[in-house]
Every structure is written in C-alpha cells, then in structure tokens.
Amino acid sequence: MNAVWIYLCTGAGLIALGVLALVREPHFFRKVLAFNITGSGIFLLLVAAASRVSDGPPDPVPHAMVLTGIVVSVSATAVGLALAKKYHHLTGHTALPGEEDEE
Amino acid sequence: MMASPEAWLVLCPLAAAALAFLWRSRGAFIGIVSALINGALVAWLIALMRTEGVRRIEIGGWSAPLGIEFYADGLSPWMLMLAAILGVATAVYARGYFKDPGSWFWPIWLMLAAAINALFLTRDIFNAYVCLELLGLSSVALIALSGNPDALAAALRYFFVSMLGSLFYLLGVSLLYSAHATVDIDRLRSLVSETPATLAAAAFMTVGLLLKTALFPLHFWLPPAHANAPAPVSALLSGLVVKASLYLLLRLWFEVFPGAIFASVAPLFGLLGAAAVVWGGIQALLQERVKLVVAYSTVVQVGYFFLLFPLAAHPLTAELARQGVIYLLLAHAIAKSAAFMAAGNFIRVVGSDRLEDMKGAGTALPVSMFSLGLAGISLMGLPPSAGFIGKWKLFSASLTAGQWWWTVVLAAGGLLSAAYFFRILSPALAEPSRLGAKIPRTMKWTPMALALAGVLLGFLAPQLLEIFEIGAPLRPAAAMEGGP
Amino acid sequence: MIAFDFIVAAGMLLLAWHLLSCRDLFQSVVLFISFGLLMALAWVRLNAPDIALAEAAIGSAMTGALLLAALDEFKPSAKRRNGPGPGIASLLFCGALGFVLAFALLKLPPEAAGLRDAAATEVSKTGVxxxxxxxxxxxxxxxxxxxxxxxxxxxxxxxxxxxxxxxxxxxxxxxxxxxxxxxxxxxxxxxxxxxxxxxxxxxxxxxxxxxxxxxxxxxxxxxxxxxxxxxxxxxxxxxxxxxxxxxxxxxxxxxxxxxxxxxxxxxxxxxxxxxxxxxxxxxxxxxxxxxxxxxxxxxxxxxxxxxx
Structure with missing residues (x-):
C-alpha cells in the first residue's frame, strides 16, 4: 500500500460525492460545484493510476490529458454559470422547474 | 498529405467559426460557403475511399498509441454525408429564419459542425471526449439562443445532463487508459478482456452516452430541449446531435468491448429500444404542441436504432440489421429535420405551436404542409421512402433471427407515428383561414427539398450501402473472433 | 510521507463533502478554493507539477473567480431545502458507484504500462x-x-x-x-x-x-x-x-x-x-x-x- 492507492480511493470517493450532489442538489450553483468535484475526482484517478510505477518519472500522457480536462471543465463551468445567471435574472428561480426548493 | 480531406473537414469549419465571429455581420454568408465546402470535402473523401478503402492517417506524423489517428471506414463517411446534407439545408433555412445576418447562430453552429466532423473521424477515445464537450457546449448555446425562460430552462437541463454524460464517459476513458495505456480504439480492441476495470468502463461509458443519446428511460431532457430551441436548431439537434453520441456508443460496443459482454447486454438494449418506441409513441400522441410531438417522435426513432444490438448479435441477420439501422439513421436525420423546419414555418405564421391553433395553417402554407406529410411518410416507414428501406430490413432481420417480437414493435411504432402525424395534419388541413403567410422562399423550399430527398433516397439504397460497407464496420467482436 | 498523503486525501474528501452540503453559497466557494489548493498539493505529491500549477491557477483561482462573479446574481446565503436529505436510492446508487470504482481500481495491475518510455524516446524530435x-x-x-x-x-x-x-x-x-x-x-x-x-x-x-x-x-x-x-x-x-x-x-x-x-x-x-x-x-x-x-x-x- 503506498500513496498512489490512497489517491486512487480518494478519486473514487470524490466521484461518488460529486455525482450524488449533481443528481440530488436542485440549486444550479451547487450542481456546478458538484460537476467540478466529480471532474477533479476523475482527474485524480487518471493521474494516480498512471503513477503506479516503481521508479523514474511518471507517464506524461495522462498529465496532458488532465490539463486538457481542466481547461474544458472551466469552460463548461463558465457556460453553466452564465446560463444559470440569465435564467435567475429572468425568472428569479435558482433551480429547474420541477426541482425548485427554496427562497 | 495535402490530399487528406479528413484534416480539412476539421480545419475548415473551425476557421469558418472564427471568421463568423470576427465578421459577425457576414455570418450567414460564411456559414453557407462553409457548408458547401464541407459537402465537397465529404464527396472527396468518399471518392478517395471508393478506390483506397479504409483510410487511416497519423496526425502530426505520430502513430497511436502516442499520437492520435484519423480513421474512416464506411460508417464515418456515412455519418459525415448525413451531417453535410443537414449542414447545407440548415444553413439555407437559417439564413431566412434569423433575420439578423449577425446572429450568434452562425459561429456557434460552425463550432458544432467542426465537433461533429471531428468526432466521426477520430480513432481516439480521449479525443472523442474533447469533441463531445465541444459538441455539448455548442448545442447548449444553440438551445439557449432565443433567450426566453423556457429555452434557458431546457438549455440548463441539457447542460447538466450533457455534462454528467461526458463525465461518465471520461471516467470510462480514464479506467481504460489506466488498465491498457492506450486510448486508440484498435489497440484497445486487442487488449481488453473481462477485467473489473473494463467492465466498469463499459458500464460508465454506456450510461454516459445513453444519457446523451436519450434512450428510454434517460430521454426526459430531450422533448423540452428540442421543442424550445429555434427551428433550425431543433432540426440539427434531433437530426444530428443525438446521433453523435450514438455513433460513439456503436464504435465502443462493436469495436472495443469484448464480444462476451456484448452478447449479454444486447437483449437489454433491444428491450430499452422497444420500450422507447412504445412509450415515445404514446407520449407523442398525448402532446398538445407541434414541436413536442415531433420531439417525442425522436425518442421513438432512437428506440429503433437500438434494435441493432439484439439483431446484430445473431450471425445470420447481422448484415440486414446493420444496413437497416444505418438506413433508418439517414432517413430519420433527413425527415426529422424537414419536419422541424416545416413546423417552424407553421409556428412563424400562426404565432403559436399549439395543435388547436393550427387550423387552416395548411391552406396558408401548402408547401410546408406537403413537406411535413412527405417527412411523415419516411418517419412512418411507408414505401418507397428511405425509412421504409430501413424498417423493411429490420423487419426481415427480426423474422430471420426468429425474434418475431421486434416486428410487433416495428409495426406498433409505425401505427403510432401515423396516428400522431395525423393529429398535426388534420387541424392544419381544416377550414381555410386568413393567416398572412410571410415566409421567405428558402424557408418554404428547404424542408421540401429535404423531405423529397428522404423519399428519393429509398431508391438509392444499393449504391449508398456500398459506401457504408467499405471496411465492413459494425461487426460485433463476437462475430470477428472466428475470422482473420 | 504516507501520513501526509492521508491527511491531504482526508482533507479533500471532507472539504468536498462540506462544500457540497453547507448552507451558505459564499462559504461553499471559499471551501472550493481551498479544495483546489489541496488538489494542487496532491498533484505535487503525484509528481505532476504542471497540473499543480494549472490546478492552482485555473482549477482553484479562476473557477473560484467565476463562482464569485456568479454569486453576484444569486443570493449567497440561499437556504438549502430542509427535506428528508439525500434519498436512499441515490445514496445507494452513489455508494455502489464508489465501491465499484474502488474495486475496479484496486484490481488494476500493480504496475502501470503507460506510454512513458514511448514518450521519452520521441521527445527529442519535438524541440521541447x-x-x-x-x-x-x-x-x-x-x-x-x-x-x-x-x-x-x-x-x-x-x-x-x-x-x-x-x-x-x-x-x-x-x-x-x-x-x-x-x-x-x-x-x-x-x-x-x-x-x-x-x-x-x-x-x-x-x-x-x-x-x-x-x-x-x-x-x-x-x-x-x-x-x-x-x-x-x-x-x-x-x-x-x-x-x-x-x-x-x-x-x-x-x-x-x-x-x-x-x-x-x-x-x-x-x-x-x-x-x-x-x-x-x-x-x-x-x-x-x-x-x-x-x-x-x-x-x-x-x-x-x-x-x-
């Protein structure tokens, strides 16, 4: 058991937490947070799994993939938040119809 | 290497998107030119493939697994052809629909076109993830284009579904890379076995892509999203975008995951498909808005595509089923776009899309009416339309495989679609009214041309299927094990 | 060092849980930014300095800035629904998801095949x-x-x-x-x-x-x-x-x-x-x-x- 396996399990845990919140939380803002946590979990998993090497530098390919993933995720976050802001501005709702909860 | 239409198919629409952003007032012009160039590039690719067969190109001169490769067997040009036809039609229709030539539609749609082309050409499942995200974000922006609260709600719903789908897909990609150190489809195919990692990857990727493809019971987001978007966008989403994730799902199940799991999930896919046909058909009958009826009809059609799985698992019927589904894909893309565009014309004239307000719309817009009728023929699967060819092949496949129950589903689907199309057509054909039809000619005739193409493509089946069969795509891994 | 990894990992999970469930949205954003910084530490531990830099700059700071800008529109202290909490079905589903994932990961071969050597031999041709x-x-x-x-x-x-x-x-x-x-x-x-x-x-x-x-x-x-x-x-x-x-x-x-x-x-x-x-x-x-x-x-x- 070494550090890699700790991070692998952390990745799995973050994914489960993120998906749970993504499905359960009605508020757009929390859904966006959940989406980011899930993404982080997946990135962690990918890089940790590639670090299963006994010596030497790690595999750079997953590192590049994760960099790509981080940029994609910030783009998606921006689009989601912009949509949610406009919807809130027009309707005053912070969740989808049928999932409303608060205010 | 200049003779590589694949690279230009990605570069050109991306460049056009940037140009349409830089010169926003020229958006419509740039869009139409780009759609025409795209059509020419697809024709070039098909011409090359007819002599060379399957094409594979190392991007950047790096071969997989380190690099990414373009790959085209018959399925790729088939999908690209479908995208090219819809691209030209959408561009022409949208030029009339969006009165402002500087509409945001143009650069965003061109991004979508680039993502679709890139997805149909890549052999790399991580690259496909980037394509999926580009496609997802551009679709979301297009749904939200009208800016009204219904459209924004639909866009948000689609956004979260689409992102959850992409995350699940990416999780699968990560597991496959962790286990096999490659994201190239051909290398994965030779490496995968029934390990926990592969099984989990298969499950996650399938759920993610099914969400995006809107297979019953994961279809809940589709009707509002497709019904609340502007007409040319609905045409694209229903005709093309759901097929992109379906394409990836087919590649994975037929070319990556081991044959043994394929055989065990195939009946489940068939069952969900059948449920989609029946449930979607009944829902379509119950809707009060024209675009919702047409959108539920997409739920039905997606169901038909999944009948491929149980029928392809059977060696005797694999070819019939494959060709049937691929023809249905084409028929549906073309007819559904025509239907959404014609419905868009009605809505513009009537000012509402409630069925009860449609009275007399047909007299005011006879051409759109006729296009909707023709599209209906192809969607119901009546001869001689392209839809008929597809359904007929599936019908024979079911009988040959001894799985007669799928024929019941096909027949029920056909009857239901006849019923819901009649519900749109009958009020529209009622007493004449004095609605002042002010629709540009391009908007009238584009759905007509598409609907006619949908019927006429029924006559071209042998020639077109020859293109599809290049490199024999969509053979289940199980069937391949005996062969070379 | 294992102890350090344990602390970072536990910290990430706790922060994630807390930021997804706390009442105050502003607090969620602050916790999210701290989560990003812990992630950056994890990347350093996993020998991924490029990602650590990107995580700190983009994943934590930029995403945090986007979230803060969005809070301008939403009420930062929106109350959460005081319903029955997460449903049993979704809890079970996500628990199962985590376990399936962890099981699949633990069954991976102990040594990653990876493309490290292939990349190392070709890197000289790229000019960087x-x-x-x-x-x-x-x-x-x-x-x-x-x-x-x-x-x-x-x-x-x-x-x-x-x-x-x-x-x-x-x-x-x-x-x-x-x-x-x-x-x-x-x-x-x-x-x-x-x-x-x-x-x-x-x-x-x-x-x-x-x-x-x-x-x-x-x-x-x-x-x-x-x-x-x-x-x-x-x-x-x-x-x-x-x-x-x-x-x-x-x-x-x-x-x-x-x-x-x-x-x-x-x-x-x-x-x-x-x-x-x-x-x-x-x-x-x-x-x-x-x-x-x-x-x-x-x-x-x-x-x-x-x-x-």
Whole structure:
C-alpha cells in the first residue's frame, strides 16, 4: 500500500460525492460545484493510476490529458454559470422547474 | 498529405467559426460557403475511399498509441454525408429564419459542425471526449439562443445532463487508459478482456452516452430541449446531435468491448429500444404542441436504432440489421429535420405551436404542409421512402433471427407515428383561414427539398450501402473472433 | 510521507463533502478554493507539477473567480431545502458507484504500462524537453487544437447570453490602496506569465498556466478600472479572443499545404511553431477567461455590426 492507492480511493470517493450532489442538489450553483468535484475526482484517478510505477518519472500522457480536462471543465463551468445567471435574472428561480426548493 | 480531406473537414469549419465571429455581420454568408465546402470535402473523401478503402492517417506524423489517428471506414463517411446534407439545408433555412445576418447562430453552429466532423473521424477515445464537450457546449448555446425562460430552462437541463454524460464517459476513458495505456480504439480492441476495470468502463461509458443519446428511460431532457430551441436548431439537434453520441456508443460496443459482454447486454438494449418506441409513441400522441410531438417522435426513432444490438448479435441477420439501422439513421436525420423546419414555418405564421391553433395553417402554407406529410411518410416507414428501406430490413432481420417480437414493435411504432402525424395534419388541413403567410422562399423550399430527398433516397439504397460497407464496420467482436 | 498523503486525501474528501452540503453559497466557494489548493498539493505529491500549477491557477483561482462573479446574481446565503436529505436510492446508487470504482481500481495491475518510455524516446524530435508540453503540443497537439476551440466556444456561449457584468465590476472600488497595489502587481503578473510561457518548453509551465496568470492580471485591472477595456475596440477584442485558434489553425493549414501531415513539425522548426502557438494561445486564454469572468465586455454582446 503506498500513496498512489490512497489517491486512487480518494478519486473514487470524490466521484461518488460529486455525482450524488449533481443528481440530488436542485440549486444550479451547487450542481456546478458538484460537476467540478466529480471532474477533479476523475482527474485524480487518471493521474494516480498512471503513477503506479516503481521508479523514474511518471507517464506524461495522462498529465496532458488532465490539463486538457481542466481547461474544458472551466469552460463548461463558465457556460453553466452564465446560463444559470440569465435564467435567475429572468425568472428569479435558482433551480429547474420541477426541482425548485427554496427562497 | 495535402490530399487528406479528413484534416480539412476539421480545419475548415473551425476557421469558418472564427471568421463568423470576427465578421459577425457576414455570418450567414460564411456559414453557407462553409457548408458547401464541407459537402465537397465529404464527396472527396468518399471518392478517395471508393478506390483506397479504409483510410487511416497519423496526425502530426505520430502513430497511436502516442499520437492520435484519423480513421474512416464506411460508417464515418456515412455519418459525415448525413451531417453535410443537414449542414447545407440548415444553413439555407437559417439564413431566412434569423433575420439578423449577425446572429450568434452562425459561429456557434460552425463550432458544432467542426465537433461533429471531428468526432466521426477520430480513432481516439480521449479525443472523442474533447469533441463531445465541444459538441455539448455548442448545442447548449444553440438551445439557449432565443433567450426566453423556457429555452434557458431546457438549455440548463441539457447542460447538466450533457455534462454528467461526458463525465461518465471520461471516467470510462480514464479506467481504460489506466488498465491498457492506450486510448486508440484498435489497440484497445486487442487488449481488453473481462477485467473489473473494463467492465466498469463499459458500464460508465454506456450510461454516459445513453444519457446523451436519450434512450428510454434517460430521454426526459430531450422533448423540452428540442421543442424550445429555434427551428433550425431543433432540426440539427434531433437530426444530428443525438446521433453523435450514438455513433460513439456503436464504435465502443462493436469495436472495443469484448464480444462476451456484448452478447449479454444486447437483449437489454433491444428491450430499452422497444420500450422507447412504445412509450415515445404514446407520449407523442398525448402532446398538445407541434414541436413536442415531433420531439417525442425522436425518442421513438432512437428506440429503433437500438434494435441493432439484439439483431446484430445473431450471425445470420447481422448484415440486414446493420444496413437497416444505418438506413433508418439517414432517413430519420433527413425527415426529422424537414419536419422541424416545416413546423417552424407553421409556428412563424400562426404565432403559436399549439395543435388547436393550427387550423387552416395548411391552406396558408401548402408547401410546408406537403413537406411535413412527405417527412411523415419516411418517419412512418411507408414505401418507397428511405425509412421504409430501413424498417423493411429490420423487419426481415427480426423474422430471420426468429425474434418475431421486434416486428410487433416495428409495426406498433409505425401505427403510432401515423396516428400522431395525423393529429398535426388534420387541424392544419381544416377550414381555410386568413393567416398572412410571410415566409421567405428558402424557408418554404428547404424542408421540401429535404423531405423529397428522404423519399428519393429509398431508391438509392444499393449504391449508398456500398459506401457504408467499405471496411465492413459494425461487426460485433463476437462475430470477428472466428475470422482473420 | 504516507501520513501526509492521508491527511491531504482526508482533507479533500471532507472539504468536498462540506462544500457540497453547507448552507451558505459564499462559504461553499471559499471551501472550493481551498479544495483546489489541496488538489494542487496532491498533484505535487503525484509528481505532476504542471497540473499543480494549472490546478492552482485555473482549477482553484479562476473557477473560484467565476463562482464569485456568479454569486453576484444569486443570493449567497440561499437556504438549502430542509427535506428528508439525500434519498436512499441515490445514496445507494452513489455508494455502489464508489465501491465499484474502488474495486475496479484496486484490481488494476500493480504496475502501470503507460506510454512513458514511448514518450521519452520521441521527445527529442519535438524541440521541447518538457514531456508534458511535448504531449500537449506535439504528440496530441490535435487534442489541444480542439480544446482551444472549446475555450472560444465557451466565450461565444457567454457572449451570446449577454449577461451584465457583476456589480462589483460595474461600480469598481475607488480605494487608493487597491489601485496602488494593482499597479504594482500588474507588471509582475505579466512578467510571470511571460516567464511561464517561455519556461514551459523545458520545465513545468506553458500556455495554459501563462494564460491564466494573464487572466488574473486582466481581472485585477478590471476590478480597479474598466476604462482600459473600452479603449480596446470590440473588434480588437474579438481578434484577441480568436488569435489562439487562428494561429493553431494556421499551423495546421501550413503543415497540410507543405505536404506533411496535419500539425507535423519536427526539430528546430517545431520549437518555433510550438512557441508561436503557445504565445497566441496564452493571450487568447487570458482574454477568454476575462470575458468568461465578466460575462461579456458589456458591449460586444449587444452590437454585432460595428465592423461592417
């Protein structure tokens, strides 16, 4: 058991937490947070799994993939938040119809 | 290497998107030119493939697994052809629909076109993830284009579904890379076995892509999203975008995951498909808005595509089923776009899309009416339309495989679609009214041309299927094990 | 060191749980930013300094800034529903998901096959020595081309929605201390961006890290005074946003027209091409992140015909 396996399990845990919140939380803002946590979990998993090497530098390919993933995720976050802001501005709702909860 | 239409198919629409952003007032012009160039590039690719067969190109001169490769067997040009036809039609229709030539539609749609082309050409499942995200974000922006609260709600719903789908897909990609150190489809195919990692990857990727493809019971987001978007966008989403994730799902199940799991999930896919046909058909009958009826009809059609799985698992019927589904894909893309565009014309004239307000719309817009009728023929699967060819092949496949129950589903689907199309057509054909039809000619005739193409493509089946069969795509891994 | 990893891992899980379930949205954002910093630590521990830099700059700081800008619209202290809590079904589903995943991961072979050796043998041909940069801009440069497309797409989506910029930008602070601090920080940030860009060829860093530092500089400048933004015309903004994709596409078309494969460049030329792409990309990334933060420049989204 070494550090890699700790991070692998952390990745799995973050994914489960993120998906749970993504499905359960009605508020757009929390859904966006959940989406980011899930993404982080997946990135962690990918890089940790590639670090299963006994010596030497790690595999750079997953590192590049994760960099790509981080940029994609910030783009998606921006689009989601912009949509949610406009919807809130027009309707005053912070969740989808049928999932409303608060205010 | 200049003779590589694949690279230009990605570069050109991306460049056009940037140009349409830089010169926003020229958006419509740039869009139409780009759609025409795209059509020419697809024709070039098909011409090359007819002599060379399957094409594979190392991007950047790096071969997989380190690099990414373009790959085209018959399925790729088939999908690209479908995208090219819809691209030209959408561009022409949208030029009339969006009165402002500087509409945001143009650069965003061109991004979508680039993502679709890139997805149909890549052999790399991580690259496909980037394509999926580009496609997802551009679709979301297009749904939200009208800016009204219904459209924004639909866009948000689609956004979260689409992102959850992409995350699940990416999780699968990560597991496959962790286990096999490659994201190239051909290398994965030779490496995968029934390990926990592969099984989990298969499950996650399938759920993610099914969400995006809107297979019953994961279809809940589709009707509002497709019904609340502007007409040319609905045409694209229903005709093309759901097929992109379906394409990836087919590649994975037929070319990556081991044959043994394929055989065990195939009946489940068939069952969900059948449920989609029946449930979607009944829902379509119950809707009060024209675009919702047409959108539920997409739920039905997606169901038909999944009948491929149980029928392809059977060696005797694999070819019939494959060709049937691929023809249905084409028929549906073309007819559904025509239907959404014609419905868009009605809505513009009537000012509402409630069925009860449609009275007399047909007299005011006879051409759109006729296009909707023709599209209906192809969607119901009546001869001689392209839809008929597809359904007929599936019908024979079911009988040959001894799985007669799928024929019941096909027949029920056909009857239901006849019923819901009649519900749109009958009020529209009622007493004449004095609605002042002010629709540009391009908007009238584009759905007509598409609907006619949908019927006429029924006559071209042998020639077109020859293109599809290049490199024999969509053979289940199980069937391949005996062969070379 | 295992103990340290345990603490980082447990901290991440706790923070994630807390930020997803706490009542106050502002608190969630603060926790999210701290989560990002812990992630950056984890990346360092996993020998991934490039990602650590990007995580701190983009994943934590930029995403945090976007979230804070969005809170301007939402009530930060929105109450959560006091319902029955997460449903049993979804709890079971996500628990199962976590366990399946952990099981599949623990059953992986103990040694990763990886493409490390393949990358190490080919890296000399790319003109750069940082293997991650080689993957991003050479081996898998095509991915990055599409990714720059995704960024521009996000800018298009945000501009097409045409939201107002957040209030704290519209009514900027007139604090002398802040503006003096920003005046002092700006040149340092721009220099840091340039350094990250240049060093990226051989050490951790590169276009994405540089671009996000640049974005930080832009945002700080916008917080103090938005006047400078309107001195750049809409058309010029659009060119800046599209520059990264434009140069990348030009490199693609150039390679195709000179008879080699798409984005095939080697040796000395390779280093120049990569640096050109990265410079344009960093500029566009910086501007894009600023636009995403502001939700538009305030004018570009309403007027599309200033250039006709």
């Amino acid at each position: 020595s940082n293997p991650v940069t080689a993957v991003l801009l050479s081996f898998r440069g095509y991915d990055t081309l599409l990714e720059i497309g995704v960024l521009l797409m996000a800018a298009l989506a945000v501009l097409s929605l045409g939201n107002r910029p957040p209030r704290f930008v519209l009514a900027p602070s007139r604090s002398l201390v802040l503006s003096a601090m920003v005046r002092f920080l700006l040149p340092i940030l721009v220099l840091a961006a340039g350094y990250l860009l240049w060093v990226g060829a051989d050490a951790p860093g590169g276009a994405f890290q540089a671009g996000s530092v640049l974005a930080g500089a832009f945002i700080l400048a916008a917080l103090v005074d938005t006047g400078w933004m309107s001195r750049v015309s809409d058309r010029q903004w659009r060119w800046i946003l599209a520059a990264g994709l434009g140069v990348f596409l030009a490199a693609g078309a150039g390679t195709m027209l000179s008879g080699v494969s798409l984005l095939e460049y080697r040796g000395a030329t390779s280093k120049r091409v990569i640096l050109a792409i990265e410079t344009a990309a960093a500029l566009s990334i910086g501007a894009t992140l600023l636009i995403l933060f502001l939700g538009g420049t305030g004018r570009m989204d309403t007027d599309g015909k200033d250039d006709s």
